[in-house]
Amino acid sequence: MAIDLTTKKIRRILVIKWSAMGDVVIATTVIEDLRRAFPEAQIDLNTLPPWQRLFEGDERFGRVFTVDLRGKQRGLRGKLQWLREVRAGKYDLVVDLQASDHTRIMLSMLWLSGRQIPWRIGNNRQFPYNIQPEELEKPVHVIRQMRSALNSGGIPTETTHPVLHVSEQNRVNVERIQQEHNLEPGGYALFMPGCQAAGYLKRWGAERYAELSKLLAEKGISKSLIIGGPDEMGECEKLAALAPETTINLCGKTEIIDIVPLTEGARFVVANDTGTAHVAAAANRPMLIVCGPTNPVRVVPVGEQVEAIELDLECMYCYCKHECDHHSCMVGITPEMVLDRLGLMGVV
Incomplete structure (x- = not known):
């Protein structure tokens, strides 16, 4: 059965997109769609430290936070910090646009720690995602994967190009x-x-x-x-x-x-x-x-x-x-x- 998240009470949203720079910028296309679909919700972004500067002053986000899980904080201490950050957010929806083994494991750890985010969108059809896109024929552009993921939750994707804040x-x-x-x-x-x-x-x-x-x-x-x-x-x-x-x-x-x-x-x-x-x-x-x-x-x-x-x-x-x-x-x-x-x- 199709799920239409726009009819749900979504107050706090976490978007995960770690890398690479090009893909992080591409992700702003569907982030703009999220903002339009949930104009009153707080949207937080979790990315890697090098890309935080892309979002300085961007009012679409309640906050942009980084944990360097691929670098200096790749050990247990970094994982625990990430879990604390995400647990504190009390999110209703997570949109994992990275959807790698690494982010999937981190979200699974979050689930096992007792903080269940009710709605979980990912780019692939695996646990812990409970909203999953259709299989796309490869090769496929990452924007099609991202749009398919949002569409699987009933979220329209109409933005045609990346959207970045210019100060x-x-x-x-x-x-x-x-x-x-x-x-x-x-x-x-x-x-x-x-x-x-x-x-x-x-x-x-x-x-x-x-x-x-x-x-x-x-x-x-x-x-x-x-x-x-x-x-x-x-x-x-x-x-x-x-x-x-x-x-x-x-x-x-x-x-x-x-x-x-x-x-x-x-x-x-x-x-x-x-x-x-x-x-x-x-x-x-x-x-x-x-x-x-x-x-x-x-x-x-x-x-x-x-x-x-x-x-x-x-x-x-x-x-x-x-x-x-x-x-x-x-x-x-x-x-x-x-x-x-x-x-x-x-x-x-």
Whole structure:
């Protein structure tokens, strides 16, 4: 029998989403659906310490708490602290968007400790979840799993893209950057040429991004902003050196939430499969993801204006699990191909 939780007395909700950054940002899509379904309820978020900064000042949450169960607090003391935190919440509903063996065990321990949360939604069909989604054919994007989990509890999922709180200070930061570089809204492109160091095969390459920036300048888009984090400094610096006249390197010069208003002012985004692209998706601007080792069905950011470009090769979707001496899936995607695709999207 289908359960409609929107007819129940739900006053306190716990959402669990630990990692990775991209998936945590994707989770804000369904968190927005939760807020709309339960406008009077208190929603708390349990995530890992690195991602707490994504939610500073976010009024959708009563609180955001972290316990580093994968790091410094991975032992018994950390588990006990997590149990104390969750027991004290006296939740009516838990939505486990991580739904890993680890979170499932922690919720089972909570059950055995005598604190039974009445309604328990998870992404898989196992104890301790008593509201479970239908089985989805794989490969499947994590947003479909999350939406299916909420739908199994009668919760509508209508939000189309991630929702992040942008503070006034972040908007001031971006206005300063735009004024400093004479950037007009809709007059610049935004590039995300990196990714975490371990996944370097997901990088399209500084040379190709540099050539794309020059082609865009010929089309009237004179500047391409380069965004990246600590793992991506070298790649961003290389790109800027290859195209000094057409790029502005902001790598390491912005806060993570600055990416949202920066993207709001961009005509479009071109990015690799990287976590910061999911943050940019909160701006709901046209975005093209260059994919090769990873399957776009599983990894593209959430949004109605997000598309992917890839080649049809035998070795596609290797997920960087082996050494590659040819990188054909990325090298074969030329800047001209990306430019043509942007034209089909109506942004060039």
